Amino acid sequence: MTLSQCYCFSLIITIYFSLLFHTLASPTQHFCRPNQRDALLEFIDEFPTDASNPSPWDKSSECCLWEGVTCHDKSSKVISLDLSYTFLNSTLKINSSLFRLSYLRHLNLNGCNLQGEIPSSLGNLSRLTLLDLASNQLVGEIPSSLGNLKRLRYLNLGANTLTGEIPASVGNLNQLKYLILAANELRGEIPSSLGNLSCLLELSLSANHLVGEIPASIGNLNELRAMSLGQNILSGNLPISFANLTKLNHVSLRSNNFTSILPSNMSGFHNLEHFDVGANSFLGSFPKSLFTIPSLQVVYLEENQFMGPIEFVDTTSLSPKLELLYLAHNNFDGPIPESISKFLNLGELHLSHNNVIGTIPRSISKLVNLYYLDLSNNKLEGKIPGFLWRLTTMTLSHNFFSSFEISSQETLIQALDLNSNSFGGPFPRWICKLKGLSFLDLSNNLFNGSIPPCLRNLTDSLTDMILRNNSLSGVLPDIFASATELRSFDVSRNKLEGKFPKSLINCKALEFLNVESNIIKDKFPYWLGSLPSLHVLSLRSNEFYGPLYHRHKSLGFQSLRVIDISHNDFNGTLPSYYFSTWLEMTTLPDEDDRYMADIVNPFLFYRNSMEMVNKGVEMSFERIRQDFRAIDFSGNRIYGRIPESIGFLKELRLLNLSDNTFIGDIPRFLANLTKLETLDLSCNKFSGQIPQDLDKLTFVSYMNFSHNLLHGPVPRGTQFQRQKCSSFMDNTKLYGLEEICGEIPSPNPTTSQQPEELSDSEEQMFNWVAATIAYGPGVLCGLVIGHIFTSHNHEWFTEKVGGRKLRVTTRAH
Missing domain, CATH: 3.80.10.10 (Ribonuclease Inhibitor)
Structure with missing residues (x-):
């Protein structure tokens, strides 16, 4: 489960519980108890209010009618307080009047800009079944006293800045169904005591700094539907007990350091819909059994160390609901299997950055719902089949494709990336007919000839045109009068000539x-x-x-x-x-x-x-x-x-x-x-x-x-x-270079003449200069090779005079 999906799911649950809470009582049937009213007013007065942030309650009305307050229909005691997204903007005090509302069952302070630590006093609200403090600015450790809330069914502390370890006492909450601690700064290992939460339906610990292995006790969570442990530092092997979680429909282990293989038989996860183990170091061959699960819809296996051919079980019962398949950044090899055509509901296929060979199989034409295809950075070759032009996004870059098959069908392509292949010949004019094209990258190919003026037909929709590093020639056409959406234009490293196109002045988004x-x-x-x-x-x-x-x-x-x-x-x-x-x-x-x-x-x-x-x-x-x-x-x-x-x-x-x-x-x-x-x-x-x-x-x-x-x-x-010494060369009166360039031997007075041969010291000096010039990164101006050294108030010059002879002169400083 990705972080955004996790919170969408949690939000739905929160809304469901909130609606449920407000049906528990009919506040119009009774009057508010004075002690309950006083506790509520004192609680809200603990937070700053002003004209821009007034109190949410009308003090002249019955407190059971106040927004977010629900009272029991017989006892008139406050049993639910939902102030979610009310701007409280302060700390929750350890002796807050809130804790006098001892009959509270539901407390929702989600998104209230609460600050400071979670008071341990919360553990005294023993009747709580829901506690939601998510999306605040809470800091410090999770108090172990929350383990006293034995009736709690929903606990959400996500999206804060909580630190420390997950307290083992959370394992005491044996009626808990939802545990959401994602997006904090929690450290340490996942406590094995979480295996006691036998009623748990959702476990979300993603986006923290948790380390170590997943405890084997996790296999006790037989009712678990959603598990999100992504974006941590978890490592090692998946526990064998992981196979016990057969009711899972959503799994995310993304962005950890797992190095094991996946379970050999995953067909037992017969409710699985979303499976994400991307960005780890999982090993082994292609997990065939995973793709026999009838409910499977989304699979992320990218950025791992899977290897070998992509092979599906030879059966007609491949996952009929599969929509998204991410296999990129692995070590898969061999051809794209013809059997991939059995995933009739597939919309996205990502196979980039592998070692896939061969051609694009014709069977892909049966994937009538396919709209996104990424086969980039492989070893594919041959012709791009015409049926692909009905896709909306196609990236086939960094392969060995050499030709196109033109289709007479309607083209829907919006993004076309063919860079770094072996396409040659004139610029493909049929591209001018791709009316909805927004992104075009033909860079790093062998296209030649001129850029056709008909490209102006695309400029209404184009946002990016990348033609870099081909052999295009002729005049760069002035075709940008209506290119108001163009953001990126790159024709570098070609042979284009003529004037700079002035119609680029219309590209206000460039x-x-x-x-x-x-x-x-x-x-x-x-x-x-x-x-x-x-x-x-x-x-x-x-x-x-x-x-x-x-x-x-x-x-x-x-x-x-x-x-x-x-x-x-x-x-x-x-x-x-x-x-x-x-x-x-x-x-x-x-x-x-x-x-x-x-x-x-x-x-x-x-x-x-x-x-x-x-x-x-x-x-x-x-x-x-x-x-x-x-x-x-x-x-x-x-x-x-x-x-x-x-x-x-x-x-x-x-x-x-x-x-x-x-x-x-x-x-x-x-x-x-x-x-x-x-x-x-x-x-x-x-x-x-x-x-x-x-x-x-x-x-x-x-x-x-x-x-x-x-x-x-x-x-x-x-x-x-x-x-480097070369950064100061050829400045006739610079000095203080000894530590940078090293000491140069003092000259012999006779070297002021023009010798036929070099002395040992002169030869040493020239070799040193030559080495500096060869190694140094500086740009040399003209044909003169030289360097100035200052040593003992002398300036040394060397210059080439022809052949292998050097004239060395000395000037007093």
Whole structure:
């Protein structure tokens, strides 16, 4: 049972009991007892009230008529108090007036914003049959005194922050039918005393920190219908007694550390509907007997260590009600069995991340209710059969499919993921007919030719178009006039040329735009700055040119978080206010980032990716970190000073301005970027000293100041001293590199001449330099290989002069 399902089920039970409680008495038939009235009023006065949060009761009326209060029809004593979702906003006191209501049978304070600990005094309300304190902010341990409530049938303490162990005294509640302690911070083992609860129908301990094995005594719970132990740290084997729980209809052991095999014969669980053991380390072969249970509807076996072929029992009595089957992330091999067609009610089939081979069997066409198919990350091959186009979601990525079978039937496909296969030839124009398509990923294939203009037929519904890493050529068509829902567009690593499509200005929902590594030749599309949701922009490695801003237009880019315009031909200076409107690089938003994890539909998730130079190495960011903020302007012809407004981008993690023509001192305001992890200013014309203030950049793991005109001492901060020597090379007057680069032998005066051969010390020095250059991650500018060392007030230069000869010169400091 998943956590959400658990609480839905519990809520239904709570509502049922609440309705039942209010039928126990007819409060209009009697008057409220004064002592009961006084106790109620004193209890409600224990909680703060004001104009925005008034008391829930009218003191001028009979207390048995108050909302949530039920009195016995003869004795007029309060037997039920249901204040669920009333904003009490305080602690439940140990001497609360509540405990004077000694005839209470039902106490429901669910969702009241209660705080503090559960008072042990609750154990004195000995007539309680229902106690619900769920969805509050309660802390501390569960009091063992609750074990005194021998009449209790329903106990719900879920969704709090309770700590400590489950008290063994809970095992004294031998009439208990519902025990819900999920979503707390409980630790320790499941007490074996829970095996005494022979009447229990539901056991929910999920989302805690419980450890150890499931106690064998759990097999005593012969009446149990629902067991949820997921999201704990339980381990070991399932007890043999687990097979005794034949009345179970709902089982969740998800997200634990179980390492055993499942029971060899599971057909005895003849009432089972929902079975979830996903995200464990269960072993063994495919559990054939599980799929003979007639009532079975949902099975989660994903993310385990199951192995061998997927085989069903050779019988016509396979689970006829099965709707969802999750087998992903295991070690299953062999073909998809033809017998899978017997699950006529199957709606979702998940087989991704296994070693399944062969082709898609024709028998799947009999699954008329199938709407979601995930066969990604296997070793399937051949042709995609036409009958699959009636599905709504199909992901077949990371296989060896090479062709399509076109269907004349109506297509219902909404999400199509075919990335990383062996498809080739021209772009498949039949895709233009998929009118309801919202997600399309054809990346990492061998498609060639042009992108057809007919794709504009889809842009009304498309949210994601991913064509990355093919061999597409020709002009990138201007087809986005009606693409108002488009959130992600990626055509990187193709051979597209021409102008940048200006109709992208209509894509008001656009969050991710990547045209990296094409041949697009145009000016900087400054008008993209008006897109309200644009988070990621990559124009890297194209032929863009000209300045980076328009003097008469607003800079915009208020939502930009990652920008890579490196390796183009941009030029000009940047005004001091250039970055002043880049607001999402100044603070992190509170809401979740959709562009980092786009939900295409309720079942298929896609993460945008891109490549950047991070820490001196070109890296692929398959999953862009949610707090990642980056600027890469490297490899252009931008000159002048670094704009002062960049110092306001407090959330910046990566800044790469290398291989440009920036001048002046390295500005001290870069020290304001306290979250920087990567800083590359290499291959420019910076002069002056490296600011000591950069010591404040305590998160920086990579810096590069090489190939500039810097002088003075290298700062002594830890982050500087742990850089490689190559990060400071070719700065003629830098010194203080001894601890970073190592000591270099003092030169012999005769080496000021031009020797025919190298001395031993010179040979040693050159080998050291060559090794540093080969190993170092920095970018080398031009064809000169060099490094500056300072030792004993000398600066050493080496430069290649042809052949294997070196000219070594010495200059006094």
